[in-house]
Amino acid sequence: MRLSPDAIVLWQSGFFKLNATILFTWALMLVLVVGAKLVTRKLSTDLTRSRWQNLLEIVVTALEQQIGEVGLRQPRHYLAFLGTLFLFVAAASLGTVLPGYEPPTGSLSTTVALALCVLVAVPWYGIADQGVRRYLASYLEPTFLMLPFNVISEISRTLALAVRLFGNMMSGAMILGILLTITPFIFPVVMTALGLLTGMVQAYIFFILATVYLAAATRTRAPDSAPSPSP
Amino acid sequence: MLIDWFTVGAQALNFLILVWLMKRFLYQPILHAIDAREQRIARELADADSKRAEASQERDQLQQKNQNFEQQRAALLNQATLAAQAERQRLLDEARQAADAWSAQRQQSLANEVRNLHRTITGRAQAEVLAIARQALMDLASTSLEERMGEVFTRRLRALDGGRTGSPRPSRLRRNPRSCAAPMNCRPTSARPSSTPSTRPSPPKSASGSKRPRSWSAAWN
Known part of the structure; x- marks a missing residue:
């Protein structure tokens, strides 16, 4: 039984290989970039604008507003990374309506890659915001004894991110495949709709958790690391 | 894996x-x-x-x-x-x-008219009075009266002549000569008809020979 599109290998040369995960990821990237390019090619700064521009403006401003509501001070600074996380996971989920499509997020390799990106982005933005010493000192809060637990927390939440998204996406595709063999007509359609909803919810969860991690690394830790008066 | x-x-x-x-x-x-x-x-x-x-x-x-x-x-x-x-x-x-x-x-013109009217009326009244007096004298004339009148007239003419030559005018005439406009009134109080004239003297004739008494009044005035 195939649990991941990684198993579909189209080409392999030693360590390098081209599987369905990478291929569908490229397809998604192509659709997203070309679509964005087509829409933003003729942007209007007037009060009247096209429907697609309206849609993209709604998406971008909603993401920016959501990032700001979570607590990041400069939402536009993090919009590229966090917004792309949401759009990629959501687009991968929306693509399941196409026959023969396998979502790349149904591969644990993809979710791990995304979680690793978040794992790297948190100290990256944290150091850029607070500096190396203050960021590393945050792992010693409230005492140095908490250092291992803080490190384990970072790793475990990254693992949780990856496995949560993979489990949900894989289970959706898996349930759909099983139902197709049992009740091939009506019920899979309903489950596909449910899978769309689940995919959008997972995209939002992944996006909001990554935002919360970044906010925790940048803003909320800053007051804690501030020098307090000695008793 | x-x-x-x-x-x-x-x-x-x-x-x-x-x-x-x-x-x-x-x-x-x-x-x-x-x-x-x-x-x-x-x-x-x-x-x-x-x-x-x-x-x-x-x-x-x-x-x-x-x-x-x-x-x-x-x-x-x-x-x-x-x-x-x-x-x-x-x-x-x-x-x-x-x-x-x-x-x-307008009042001035009215006064002028009144004055003219008075003058006219006075003139007419004088003429009427003179005519009436003449008529009365003609009707009542007798020889004695005419004589008496002629006498008075003559005396007054003389008095007039005397006044011109220096003799004084009779005081009554001097005081009010207009009061003698009528011949009857010009008779002196003391003068009374002495006798009834038998003959009627002819009145003095004017230069033109007219018997009108207009010259009398003109002379008296």
Whole structure:
């Protein structure tokens, strides 16, 4: 039984290989970039604008507003990374309506890659915001004894991110495949709709958790690391 | 094994590339467009505010001008009213003076007419009295009366002649010569008809030979 599109290998040369995960990821990237390019090619700064521009403006401003509501001070600074996380996971989920499509997020390799990106982005933005010493000192809060637990927390939440998204996406595709063999007509359609909803919810969860991690690394830790008066 | 580490690396790279591409082709253009639109709207709102303020200022100025105009109009109207009243008073005075002048002139002419009328009436009355007296004298004339009259007439003529030559005029005539307009009245109180004349003396004739007594009165006067 195939649990991941990684198993579909189209080409392999030693360590390098081209599987369905990478291929569908490229397809998604192509659709997203070309679509964005087509829409933003003729942007209007007037009060009247096209429907697609309206849609993209709604998406971008909603993401920016959501990032700001979570607590990041400069939402536009993090919009590229966090917004792309949401759009990629959501687009991968929306693509399941196409026959023969396998979502790349149904591969644990993809979710791990995304979680690793978040794992790297948190100290990256944290150091850029607070500096190396203050960021590393945050792992010693409230005492140095908490250092291992803080490190384990970072790793475990990254693992949780990856496995949560993979489990949900894989289970959706898996349930759909099983139902197709049992009740091939009506019920899979309903489950596909449910899978769309689940995919959008997972995209939002992944996006909001990554935002919360970044906010925790940048803003909320800053007051804690501030020098307090000695008793 | 569910994790293919090459795929993990490739997907991470793909994701980073996608982040860059989306930032390049989606987020930046969209955010720039939104910012441009917001700036434009803000600029238009600022323009609208400035225009509104300008319009409000112009409206205030117009109201001020209107008030000034109304005040000037009221002042001019008041001034014109006063001038019209003064002109009316002046015209009334002129008309009154003209009416007074006309009235005085009319009264003068009426007085003249009255005077002329009196003169005419006096003349007629004198003529009538003379005619009546003449008629009465003609009717009542007798020789003695005519003689007496001729005597008196002669005496008075003499007295007149004496007055011219230095003799005094009789005092009664001197005092009131007009009282002798009628021959009967000019008889002295002491003069009384001594006798009834038997013959009627012929009255003195004038140079023209007329018997009219007009020359008498002319002579007495």
